[in-house]
Amino acid sequence: MRTGEFQRNTRQRQVILEELCRLKSHPTAAELHRIVRKQLPKISLGTIYRNLDILVRNDMIQKLDFGGSEARFDGNPNRHYHLRCIQCGRVDDIKDLSTGIMLDDFKRLKGYKIHHLRIEFLGICPECQKKAKTDNKDVRRKKKNRR
Amino acid sequence: MRTGEFQRNTRQRQVILEELCRLKSHPTAAELHRIVRKQLPKISLGTIYRNLDILVRNDMIQKLDFGGSEARFDGNPNRHYHLRCIQCGRVDDIKDLSTGIMLDDFKRLKGYKIHHLRIEFLGICPECQKKAKTDNKDVRRKKKNRR
DNA sequence: ATTCTTATTAGTAATCATTATTGTTACTGA
DNA sequence: TCAGTAACAATAATGATTACTAATAAGAAT
Numbered sequence: 001m002r003t004g005e006f007q008r009n010t011r012q013r014q015v016i017l018e019e020l021c022r023l024k025s026h027p028t029a030a031e032l033h034r035i036v037r038k039q040l041p042k043i044s045l046g047t048i049y050r051n052l053d054i055l056v057r058n059d060m061i062q063k064l065d066f067g068g069s070e071a072r073f074d075g076n077p078n079r080h081y082h083l084r085c086i087q088c089g090r091v092d093d094i095k096d097l098s099t100g101i102m103l104d105d106f107k108r109l110k111g112y113k114i115h116h117l118r119i120e121f122l123g124i125c126p127e128c129q130k131k132a133k134t135d136n137k138d139v140r141r142k143k144k145n146r147r
Numbered sequence: 148m149r150t151g152e153f154q155r156n157t158r159q160r161q162v163i164l165e166e167l168c169r170l171k172s173h174p175t176a177a178e179l180h181r182i183v184r185k186q187l188p189k190i191s192l193g194t195i196y197r198n199l200d201i202l203v204r205n206d207m208i209q210k211l212d213f214g215g216s217e218a219r220f221d222g223n224p225n226r227h228y229h230l231r232c233i234q235c236g237r238v239d240d241i242k243d244l245s246t247g248i249m250l251d252d253f254k255r256l257k258g259y260k261i262h263h264l265r266i267e268f269l270g271i272c273p274e275c276q277k278k279a280k281t282d283n284k285d286v287r288r289k290k291k292n293r294r
Numbered sequence: 295a296t297t298c299t300t301a302t303t304a305g306t307a308a309t310c311a312t313t314a315t316t317g318t319t320a321c322t323g324a
Numbered sequence: 325t326c327a328g329t330a331a332c333a334a335t336a337a338t339g340a341t342t343a344c345t346a347a348t349a350a351g352a353a354t
Contacts, residue, residue: 067212085272111273118267125232126258
């Protein structure tokens with residue numbers, strides 16, 4: 001699945017990726033739509049969503065869907081940390097986490113007034129692990145019985 | 148705003164808070180609706196949402212709105228860390244973060260298979276800080292000119 | 295206790311981000 | 325050249341949440 005889930009490199013997808021990577025901001029799908037439309041006036045919001053999804057699945061970009069309303073997208077696929085404004089929703093990168101933290105003891109970071117730090121562990125819970133196992137068995141059985 | 152934003156202690160709000168605090172799981176609004184309906188069969192989903200919102204604003208519960216679809220709610224208002232299943236959306240508490248991490252070096256935690264750790268800094272960006280200042284000025288001016 | 299005020303409710307409609315569907319276009323490989 | 329299909333634009337559908345409205349009931353005043 002790594003590379004090449006998609007087999008046609010359309011102009012739409014090229015421009016979406018280009019523009020997203022060029023931007024230092026972390027636009028929402030709608031914002032990106034507005035930007036890409038300057039080059040491709042007929043492109044639809046659905047195409048933006050569809051391609052962003054594909055690019056995420058191919059690890060070429062990141063989807064930043066914290067709570068709140070709209071998800072935001074980051075042209076940098078490498079994991080790094082983010083600063084989010086709880087008022088306007090704006091998202092900034094943190095280049096060097098450790099330095100950033102040392103600098104002023106969590107109170108301020110890139111001009112932000114930090115309210116709190118959220119740490120979240122993402123993984124697969126025990127039940128879903130079990131389910132995945134039995135699902136795999138089912139798949140194997142089905143494969144065997146094919147045709 | 149701390150306590151007493153609401154002035155009537157309705158049965159609906161009591162039961163919502165009670166049930167949420169009793170549960171160790173972190174139910175969605177819809178799940179909580181199903182549960183509370185056993186005691187108050189006529190309660191509507193809107194009432195659940197409205198009261199959860201009020202309780203959050205009064206720091207009596209927490210809203211856990213990571214990305215994904217539904218937000219989840221936690222009857223414990225004190226900050227602590229969470230484990231989230233990226234498959235089913237289930238959320239568990241982490242009681243002692245440091246011990247938890249030491250235990251098995253991020254690979255496993257409470258039976259979860261950890262995929263990654265998300266760190267997010269939440270705060271107010273420089274622009275919103277400026278805006279807040281001018282807004283306050285406006286408020287002061289308006290107060291002066293009252294009546 | 296009874297009345298009064300209005301915060302809160304149930305029920306429902308509206309909103310908004312996102313996803314799915316549909317009919318069409320245009321690659322791609324035979 | 326043509327069949328098959330990825331991807332498109334346009335638009336409808338979905339699903340969580342919020343807003344609206346008339347009815348209800350909590351708590352104060354009488």
